[in-house]
Amino acid sequence: MDPNLLYGLRLLHFLGMAVWFAGGLGIAGDVRKTIARGKPHTEILVSRVSRALNIGSIAAVVTIGSGLGMVFGLGGFGAVGPRIHAGFGLAILTLAIEIMLLKPASFRLGDALSTGDGRELRPLAGRIAMLAGITHALKLVTLVLMVFRFGGR
Numbered sequence: 780m781d782p783n784l785l786y787g788l789r790l791l792h793f794l795g796m797a798v799w800f801a802g803g804l805g806i807a808g809d810v811r812k813t814i815a816r817g818k819p820h821t822e823i824l825v826s827r828v829s830r831a832l833n834i835g836s837i838a839a840v841v842t843i844g845s846g847l848g849m850v851f852g853l854g855g856f857g858a859v860g861p862r863i864h865a866g867f868g869l870a871i872l873t874l875a876i877e878i879m880l881l882k883p884a885s886f887r888l889g890d891a892l893s894t895g896d897g898r899e900l901r902p903l904a905g906r907i908a909m910l911a912g913i914t915h916a917l918k919l920v921t922l923v924l925m926v927f928r929f930g931g932r
Contacts, residue, residue, distance in 0.1 A: 780853065785853075788845045788852065789849065792841075795841035796838075796922075799835050800922070802838060803831055804915070806832075807912065809827065810824065810888070810908065821892050822892075824888070824892065825885055825886070825888060825892065828907075829885060832881060832882055832885065836877060839870070839873070840874075843870055846867065850863065850867075862928070869917050873918055876913060877910075887899075888900070888904070
C-alpha cells in the first residue's frame, strides 16, 4: 500500500476515534442533570442525546472502516496481531450496544418525558448511564489494545 494512503487512513482513523470516543462522554451527566432540572429543560434533552449518539455512530463507522482499510492495506487479518482482532471485535460490539441498546433507551426516555410519567425517568436515566459506562469501558479497552503492543505484533 502506498505510504501516503496509509498515513491518510491512519489520520482518518484517529479523527474518527477521537469523535467517537469523546462524543458520548457527557451523555449520562447531561441526562441526570437535565431530569433534575425538569421542564422546560427536558424538552430538548432527547434531541441532544440523539445527536450525540448519531454523530458517534457515524464516527464509529469511519473508525471501523478506516481500520479495515489499514488492515487490508497491510495484508489482511493474517498480517496483524491478535490485539487488532480483539480491538476490532470490541469496536463492533461497542457500536452494536450503542445502536441496539443505548439509542432505544434514549427514545424510551423521550416517550416518558412526553407522557409526563416521572416514575420511569430515574430508572431510564440509570439505564442510559449504565449503558454509556459500558460503552466507555469497551472503548477504553479497545484503545489500550490498539495502542499498546503486548508481546509480538
